[in-house]
């Protein structure tokens with residue numbers, strides 16, 4: 484997968500999504516559709532975004548028994564999205580079943596979507612992971628462990644923080660996809676994210692793709708901030 488800047492369309496409905504995208508004119512950007520928008524609009528929002536030429540990461544983070552995940556992935560693959568994901572904590576059998584569903588559901592003659600596993604949410608701190616989720620290892624160790632599990636299950640990559648990317652690429656190879664949310668410009672609020680990184684640091688650390696939501700969607704001038712983040716991410720400006 485090539486380097487991408489993915490914009491999280493965390494909007495309540497299609498109307499707000501359209502208003503936001505209008506600012507980008509004819510430029511088809513790589514977008515992420517999450518639970519809020521998909522649960523409101525369903526597959527119609529995917530059809531609309533595809534018609535407009537956008538590449539799509541459908542971020543539903545599936546986590547269920549293998550049979551249910553396989554059937555759900557079959558449906559999601561038929562939508563023709565580019566990336567889907569599961570929680571790696573669902574285990575090997577669940578991740579393998581996700582891939583089986585994707586292979587079965589991909590439109591004929593088309594490649595299945597890239598499938599990535601969530602390691603630990605970028606909102607999770609080591610303290611919360613140890614004390615609440617009750618995993619008593621370092622965050623880096625846990626993230627690399629889940630990345631290896633995802634790789635052994637045949638997944639194409641993981642969702643993680645850029646902070647963990649060098650360890651993951653060392654363990655799973657440079658081509659293993661690392662999609663990294665938790666991106667902030669220096670003066671941005673971190674909000675609910677705890678493992679945050681600037682776009683230029685994400686580039687230095689080797690992320691395959693960065694995911695940016697509120698820094699762009701809630702900016703006074705979203706297009707201008709998008710272009711600034713893109714230039715920093717691509718190393719065009721320092």
Ligand SMILES: O=c1ccn([C@@H]2O[C@H](COP(=O)(O)O)[C@@H](O)[C@H]2O)c(=O)[nH]1
Pocket residue numbers: 491493517542601603604605606642643664665666676694695696697698
């Ligand atoms: O570990 C994860 C997995 C997914 N996300 C999603 O990415 C965006 C980030 O939005 P910001 O506004 O830039 O914080 C959002 O849609 C999350 O659901 C994540 O942040 N961390």
